[in-house]
Amino acid sequence: MLFGVGKNAYILPEIVQKVPKIRTDYHPYLKGEPFPLTMDSRINGTTIHYVDEGDRKNPPLVFIHGFPFSYELWTPQIEYFKRDFRTIAYDVRGHGKSDVGDGQYTIELFVDDLIALLDNLAIKEATLCALSMGGYIALRAVERNPERIASLILADTGPYADSNEAKLRRSVQIKSIKSGALDAFIEGFLKGAFTPESFASIPREVERIRKIIQANSPLGICGTLLALAARTDTAGALPKIKVPTLILVGEKDPITPISLSEFMHEKISSSELFIIPNSAHLGNLENPTEFNRLVDAFLASPAVNSASR
Secondary structure, eight states: OEESSGGGOEEOOHHHHSOOEEEOOBOGGGTTOBOOOEEEEEETTEEEEEEEESOTTSOEEEEEOOTTOOGGGGHHHHHHHTTTSEEEEEOOTTSTTSOOTTSOOOHHHHHHHHHHHHHHTTOSSEEEEEETHHHHHHHHHHHHOGGGEEEEEEESOOSOOOOHHHHHHHHHHHHHHHTTOHHHHHHHHHHHHSOHHHHHHOHHHHHHHHHHHHTSOHHHHHHHHHHHHTOOOOGGGGGGOOSOEEEEEETTOSSSOHHHHHHHHHHOTTEEEEEETTOSSOHHHHSHHHHHHHHHHHHTSHHHHHHTO
């Protein structure tokens, strides 16, 4: 397909030719005000749901949510960073409003989806801001496709593959969810994701995340548990990461403890590490002011700006 005329004409890749279906969603947490237009695009054999906000001329900043959430995990960051960045957040396959498909997922497949989404949006290189499972996707992406990553923000994540004990725990969770105990799984998960204080101080955020998880398909949740159990270990590849990297972790995170972030900081020479106070696994929600401040300062740093030129 030709785009343009004369000597300025060029061929659009087939993946970019697809016109996304636009839908208007309203975010229940914003008092009825319209949430940014969201879009669905058919890529890599599935439909990916995403939001693309901000000036397209600004540097692209792609948010990758954790398990078992949706792109709406990043609501405070989308609203904050769209002023200065082309801000993209998407539902990982099997989550939110992206297709569930057959439920047979791998982290490798999730990376394929990420790269295909960048291609679909004609983004050559982007900064990835990724939390928990999103970090697993980002770490494998920078290992496999380093030329597509301008800089990294890794929040509450780690590089190791599951131990045998962790794999067995996920197996028990899958069995429990398939037997109809999804609500029990969600309540147990929330207790690790938020500090006890957050249940009292930000109950609406806790409830919002509960509803996001409840809206996910049990098939998608179980398929992602299998993908997490089967993921590769990226610890050995950490010293090869040369892009500017910001590592953030909640001071009370029981899921990905501070020691994991300290290890990544030690191995990634171009990294800096900050601990988010008064937060567990979801510092972007429990302490969004501090989270946004640290990300903002990182993105404005000479190292990031020189790397993105």
